[in-house]
Amino acid sequence: MARNKSRVVPFIILIITLGLLSGGAYLLYKDTDAPQITITPDNGFITFTTPITVNIDDVKSGLKAVKIVLTQGKKKTTLKEQTLPKGTFDYNQEIIIKKKQIKQGDFEIAVWAVDSSLAGFGSGNAIIARGNYTLDTIAPKITVQTSTHNLTQGGCALILYTLDETPMKTGVKSGDDFFPGYKQPNGEYACLFAMPFYSDVKTFNPVLIAEDAAKNKRTSTFWYHTNAKKYKHDNINISDRFLSTKMPQFESSFPGVTNPVDLFLKVNRELRVTNRAELRKLGLDTSPTFLFENRFLRLPNSASRASFGDRRTYLHNGKKIDNQTHLGIDLASTRHAPIPAANKGRIILAAQDFGIYGNAVIIDHGLGLQTLYSHLSQIDVAVGDVVDSGQIIGKTGATGMAGGDHLHYGVICSGIPVNPYEWWDATWIKNNITSKMDQPSN
DSSP, rough: OHHHHHHHHHHHHHHHHHHHHHHHHHHHHHHOOOEEEEESSSSEEEEETTTEEEEEEEESSOOEEEEEEEEEEEEEEEEEEEEEEEEEEEEEEEEEEEGOOOHHHHEEEEEEEEEEETTTTOOOOOOEEEEEEEOOOOOOOEEEOOOOOOTTTEEEEEEEEESSSSSSEEEETTEEEEOOOOTTTTEEEEEEEEEEEOOOOOTTTOOEEEETOOEEEEEEEOEEEOOOOOOOEEEEEOOOOOOHHHHHGGGGSTOOOHHHHHHHIIIIIIHHHHHHHHHHHHHHOSSSOOOOOOOOOOTTOOOOEEEEEEEEEEEEEEEEEEEEEEEEEEEETTTTOEEEOOOSSEEEEEEEGGGGGOOOEEEESTTTTEEESSOEEEEOOOOTEEOOOEEEEEEEEETOOOSSEEEEEEEEETTTEEEEHHHHHHHIIIIIIIHHHHHHOO
């Protein structure tokens, strides 16, 4: 009886083994799913430092072999060919194109993979994935067309230039400030840029930049001349009456701040920064060509109550509580005086509550040049409207942080406030802006 038992056990083990083998073979045969291939990126511009990542996986049978081939024109280069160890379920490879493998222009990466299944009479499931690219390692060429660029601290200048390819990004950069350039109908690029009021004449160093789709970047210097400007200083007394009248409208923006002076400081510092950041964003909502005609108008029969660039010290009960810079011109006329559009343009903001500016309108005049009208009591235009020079857009008021009825008028260059006086000067506009646009191309 023991002899029979010793024969039965190996037989049972054999049956189980054959069952497992046949089951495994059945699973390998029934696997009809090809491996999954992901190529990142799978298209676009490439340089010699751009990685192309290949990820392959097969969760059922496992991978058997892979092959990666680069094709450019009639030339084919095998970048990787490998038979993989049994039990390999995923494969990862990073490709960096080498100079000896390729020249500038279009090329293809083809990735082939086959799994270990018995599908196709034992040949396995195979798949090919392709990525199509352009090798571009040459930065755009910049040719400056204008020769004179005179700037006064807080003012603007216009530069014209050409590029030998279409850029992804181009314009003038100075420190952290960037002023986009815009392609003109004649093929040139025009960039209106500023020497911000906070610039140091000694360190101000604007450069032209052009970056293509492959992120090749070129910078170019150009001739410019700068003039320093000294701005005056004012003391502004903040009365308790002003605080009790003006601060309640800002309470919802700073919940929990109940002290009027603390709330004033929140508004004067934090909300002011927020509003200026919004001006930067609005600066990109612009026409690629100038919309204005001739010099800019000012509020008729008005007197200047505060100027651009005034350094302000705020006092409460004789104690200094804050410092800020006034970045527009306050114009006082009759109460609720009609406000004319300073020049032709498109309305990009018509807001009932634009932070410190209260009810405000912004008109775009092209190339990032915009005019701001704030503290309005009434707005007579809507976003998208095209207005003519002199068209009434609203009425003066005392909304926002205004202490009395007036117009805070500002000029903005790609989101950065600049001196409005330049744009009221027809001679300055002709010498620095329009004469350049009219000059023949080289």
